[in-house]
Amino acid sequence: MNPRKVFALTRAGIMESLHYRLGTFVTLFANLIYLVLVYYLWKAIYASSGVEVVNGMTFTDTMIYLILATSLFNFLEMFVVWDMSRSIxxxxxxxxxxxxxxFRTYTFWSYSGSHVVSFIMTFIPTFIIVMIVTKGAIPIGLNLVYFIISTVFxxxxxxxxxxxVATICLYTESTWGINIVKExxxxxxxxxxxxxxxxxxxLRAVVEYLPFRAVYDVPLTILLEKNGTDTLQGLLPVFGFQILWIVILTAAGTLFWNYSVKKITVNGG
Amino acid sequence: MEDQALVMKNVCKDFKVLNRHEGLKGSIQDLFSRDYKTISAVKDVSLEVARGEIIGYLGPNGAGKSTTIKMMTGVLEPTSGEILVNGKVPYKNRTENCENIGVVFGQRSQLWWSLPLIESFKLLRDLYMVPQAQYEEMIELYRSLVDIEPIINKPVRQMSLGQRTLSDILAAFLHNPTIVFLDEPTIGLDVSMKDKIRALIKGLNKEKNTTVILTTHDMGDVDALCRRIVIIDKGMKIYDNDIEHLKGYFGSYRTLHMKLADDTWEQMLIDEKTTDVMQVITEKQKVTKIKDIRLEEISTEEVIKKIYEGEAV
Amino acid sequence: MEKKKRGLRFYADIYRKILVQDLKTKMSYRADFIISTIGMIMVNLSGFITFLILFRNFPTINGWDYYHMLFLYGFSLVALTPVQCFFDNNWNLRFQVTSGDFIKYCFRPVNVFFYFMSEVFDVKGLGQLAFGIGTLIYAWIHIGIPVTPLVIAKLIVFLITASLFMIALMNAAAATCFWIRNSGYVMVIMFRFKDFAKYPSSIFSGIFKFLFTFIIPIAFIAYYPSLVILDPSNVPLLSWLSPLLGVLFFWLSYTFWMLGVRKYDFTGS
Structure with a gap:
């Protein structure tokens, strides 16, 4: 994959995303409403409990964590599974x-444009609003850089x-079921x-080792400087965890994909 | 008035679209742009179609054909002008209008995807409240016109494109509508299936005196089915008369077929008013040997091509 | 030509016939059915686990204890069943509109909204119904609400009421696709809003209380209607008004949906 092709695909993706202009505003607006819901719910929850800190998380921590998780969810949301099933x-x-x-490389880069757009159009505004609302509860420093690296991972x-999951769809028509289980x-x-x-x-001990944590929990923990991620010693194992899963999943995914495509071409599609 | 299945008077249809800019910078500009432009898809079209008539509604891609059909079926409202289908305004009486029309879009099936054809028919019978006797009579008629046995119990999703189109046409006639709109019914089909479908349309039209409005790019459909054609280009009606009449305009044109030394046929369109056929043959003979010659009248295909290319009528 | 009358009986009859045919074909895709059912169970299980984890950390929320919250949770699940079972085709709307296939629904002499929705009956919703009823009964017994015919009648009326609000929300969200091209997010986010229906809406205050009551009426999906059963001596006016408001919201969303159909120019072809 040469950089020119990468750039071309990203650029096309950005243009396509901007094409849907009303959709961009609506997403941002809906995010803000969601933010309000999370705020009120957890305010009430913490108020009822009568304590400031629960399991090392204050109200502000929890709120930032959940709102940015949702925002990341919108940003990370890929319709690969659906696209795949429709094109099958x-x-x-x-x-x-x-x-x-x-195919895998192509799919990845064709989504990169919409990632860039939704990061700028929805994640950053949400982030800024959270920052203002929580009056500087998000630590500002090198952690932002680490957060961005971790988000890319x-x-x-x-x-x-x-x-x-999309590869599984080559075998079954039950896209909805497969996708909802994944989600x-x-x-x-x-x-x-x-x-x-x-x-x-x-439960936590088990979840700690699964790859899913690498998607939302790790970047947000780094951003909030929890679990010792404010030091390099604390940071390295977390990045290591993400990279390890990237290697495992990429290898497994590529093998599975190549095997499935071969099988399907043999069967005559 | 009652004899007319369809009347259009000075119908226009405009669309408002955002003026998009090019490139990445343009895309960002468009995000906030209020720069709209109006596009006239149909301009001042008037048309009358009698009961039982099959007309070919032709035009190059993007000429405004489907917009017109959408207005006739009551899906779109004309910007100005008047449309009457069976004496009623389709847009204002959509449900009622739907009772009396049938629609087939060549590539998209309107049947229930996973149901066997016969079950779709039964559901349509109930949707259109077709009396049982009339329904059975229609099925009998279908049996007499085409061999429906291989498809009647097959789910639509398992059918070939040809079978699907056939099913869609049968479904469109099931409630005995007064007008049927067929949008490219033979697109993508093989020659024998095309013949089958044309024969079916012709048969149903004859038996039920159904008006058929046919849009197509396949002049074979036109030759087989229509006496009258209407041509629309850039939203305007540019021709509305018999095909024969149209061919008359190009009466001096001949298609010259020549079989060359290497056994290939070459064809050429010649206007006898300006070019001498013998001269062309002589010229050709200087270059290569001609084994056989055939001279034909201009085909519909070529007439239509000439009109699309801007030859005035 | 005589005018054919299509009344409620006609529509009920047609719906039943399409449903029977639809179920017959669904039976032939057993794998899909099983996977989807597993998916649905996972969704409910995950919701329940989240609920349990929450209550492990916080014993009450805004004065609501575990069983009352559980009642609200079960109530919301049951109320969300109709939208899942009968209006699931809303999720396909945007694809059909973009591709131009939607036009086929306009050529039949029946209501477009009805015809479109009749095409899909989602069996999976029944699993959710069972889960919801189970939760509801469990909470009911623990709270010790008396079982009288009047209470049961009230429960049914207010469950139907509650479901109307969710149907209205999803209709409106789906209909945005007539104006906005990538309206997928709107639906996804609206669908996530429903997760907040299971919390007492007394947690909101000020302008947002108004917003979540009258604009995005999630307060009506469980909270207000369920108060009629949970707190019969102290039912707020809005609870009594909710059936009326439910019908109004449904009608508004229907009107909006149909407006979309009329405004849309069907250029997909």
């Missing part, structure tokens, strides 16, 4: 496979999970619905 049903998949780029992990598992076990800090210890 319409037979367009054959054309995609004939393109002179590796998260994006790759997420893409790999999406691709593996539920990712949202719950990555800490996007409720911060992992609140999980019971035994």
């Amino acid at each position: 049903q319409s037979g367009k998949i054959i054309l995609d496979l004939l393109k002179p780029l590796k 998260a994006l790759i992990v997420n893409f790999n999970i999406e691709m593996i 539920t598992i990712v949202l719950l076990l990555s800490g996007a619905s409720i911060p992992l800090a609140f999980f019971p210890d035994k």
Whole structure:
């Protein structure tokens, strides 16, 4: 994959995303409403509990964590599974496979444009609003840089999970079922619905080792400088965790994809 | 008035679209742009179609054909002008209008994808409240016109394109509508399936005196089915008369077929008013040997091509 | 030509016939059915786990204890069943509109909205219904609400009421696709709003209380209607008004949906 092709695909993606202008504003607006919901809910929850800190998380921490998780969710949301199932049903998949780029690489970069747009158009405004509302509760420093690096890793992990699930769709027509199972598992076990800090210890011990944590929990923990990620010693294992899963998932995903495509071409699609 | 299945008077249709700019910078500009332009898809079209008539509604891509059909079926409202289908304004009486029309879009099936054809028919019978006797009579008629046995119990999703189109046409006639709109019914089909479908349309038209409005790019459809054609280009009606009449305008044109030394046929369109056929043959003979010669009248295909290319009528 | 009358009985009859045919074909895709059911169970399970984790950390929320919250949760699940079962085709609307296939719904002599929705009956919703009823009964027993015919009648009326609000929300969200091209996010976000229906809406205050009551009426998906059962001596006016408001919201969303159909220019072809 040469840089020119990468740039061309990203650029096309950005233009296409901007094309849907009203959609961009609506997404931002909906995000803000969601932010309000999370705020009120957790304010009430903390107020009822009568304590300031629960499992190492203050109200502000929890709120920042959940709102940015949702914002990341919108930003990371890829419709790879749906696109794949539609292109299988319409037979367009054959054309995609004939393109002179590796299919996985092609898919990844064609989403990069919309990632850039939604990062700028929805994540950054949400981030700024959260910063203002919480009056500087988000530490500002090198952690922002680490957060962005970690988000890029998260994006790759997420893409790999999406691709593996999308590959399963080559075998079954049950896209809805497959996709909802994936979404539920990712949202719950990555800490996007409720911060992992609140999980019971035994469950948490298991979740710690699964790749889903690399998608939402790791970048947000780094951003909030929790669990010792404010030091290099604390940071390295976390990045290592993400990179390890990227390697494992990329290898597994590529093997699975190549194997499946071969099988399907043999069967005559 | 009652004899007219369809009347259009000075119908226009405009669309408002955003003026998009090019490039990445343009895309960002468009995000905040209020720069709209109006596009006239249909300009001042008037048309009358009698009951039982099959007309070919032709025009190059983007001429405004489907916009017109959408207005006739009541899906779109004309910007100005008047449309009457069976004496009623389709847009204002959409449901009622739908009772009396049938629509087939060549590439998209309107049937229930996973249901066997017969079940789709039964559901349509109920949707259109077709009396059982009339329904059975129609199925009998279908049986007499085409061999429906291989498809009647097949789910639409398992059908070939040809079978699907056939099913869609049958479904469109099921409630015995007064007008049927066929949008490229033979697109993508093989020669024998095309013949089958043309015969079916002709048969149904004859039996039920159904008006058929046919849009197509396949002049074979036109030759087989229509006596009258209407041509629309850039939203305007540019021709409305019999095909024969149209061919008369190009009466001096001949298609010259020549079989050359290497057994290939070469064809050439010649206007006898300006060019001498013998001269062309002589010229050609100087270059290569001619084994056989055939001289034909201009085909519909070529007439239409000439009109699309801007030859005035 | 005599005018054919299409009344409620006609529509009920047609819906039943399409449903029977639809179920017959669904039976032939057993794998899809099983995977989707697993997916649905996962969704409900994950929601329940989130709920449990929350209550492990915080014993009450805004004065609501575990069983009352559970009642609200079960109530919302049951109320969300109709939208899942009968209006699931809303999720396909934007694809059909963009591709131009939507036009086929306009050529039949029946209501476009009805015809479109009749095409899909989602069996998976029934799993959610069972889950919801189970939760509701469990909470009901623990709270010790008396079982009288009047209470049951009230429960049914207010469950139907509550479901109207969610149907209205999803209709409106889906209909945005007539104006906005990538309206997928609007639906996804609206669908996530429903997760907040299971919390008492007394947590909101000020302008947002108004917003979540009258504009995005999530307060009506469980909170207000369920108060009629949970707190019969102290029912707020809005609870009594909710059936009326439900009908109004449904009608508004229907009107908006149909307006979209009329405004849309069907240029997809």
